[in-house]
Amino acid sequence: MSNLNLGYCCINLTLQESKNLTTNRSMIRKTFNDKGIKYSSELTLKNVEDLEKVIQWNIQRGIKVYRMSSDMVPWMSEYELTDLPDFKKIQVILERIGDTVQKNGVRLTFHPGPFNVLASPKPQVVQKAYKELCQHGQILDLMGLPRTPYYPINIHIGGAYGDKEKTIRTFCDNFQLLDDTAKKRLVIENDDKASMYTVEDLYEGIYKNIGIPITFDFLHHQCNPGNLTEAEALGLAFKSWDSSIIPITHYSSSKKINEDEDSIFRAHADYIYEEINTHGYLIDIELESKAKELALLKYRKDFENSL
DNA sequence: CCAGGTCAAGGGAGT
């Protein structure tokens, strides 16, 4: 079996431990109130400097998929990116990262937090989500990366409000209002709860209406399969991607099954404990394991032919 | 330096 194109999310434990590198420097509200955008700018500059090093570390090890942290620009919804005092410096680094990424065939992704709910009945919530999603897109724009789901901004629907079909219609309506910077990159992920959205829900309600691709999350599907087998659901998600773009997927092992029987099934384990079955589909896979890049390297050792 | 408490955001489930 050929090796999979695996990635990991946000934190590189090796570099964090050995060199204090992190792309997550943030602050609490009180500090933001005290120090303001100037401090946001300082943290952002450090974060993007370290992002470049993390990506280089990845490239050296053949890791070509990486999810960036949404905490990279602390409190960005409270201002515009261009208002950061160090914007020029940040821009230069982001451009350089974008060049490196494209030259080396790296795939960068975003997964904005669960607070970005496009289908919320509360206008303020939707407004905030617009802004934040577009800002994620702006960061990718600053890197010079094409506006396609190859560099996806992945979110969940985020709520059902007791009427999934109506909520899906709201989502589709509100999607149309996004700027291209986010609109052309937005992808939607299946949920892990029965009250929320299965792959089939998303395919029928979202993909068929607005054509955005589905991120298949293996563990979420196990928690909330609807009427489909894993192979069927993955196949359906696969169909939602333009044939020129390899679908992105999420994979993690259950903590309950493998590490701690007292935890809940949907909790993510530190490592991957089974060989991933791609059912014959060519996909990119983000590992959502708690042990981050260590889980990826261990997977290679356990299940692939690598040095 | 470290441990413990605290921390923006939405929504759902469990108690």
Add this chain to the structure above:
DNA sequence: ACTCCCTTGACCTGG
């Protein structure tokens, strides 16, 4: 009504 869970643990303060 409250806590925990997702999510990406990280910040901040008092010792």
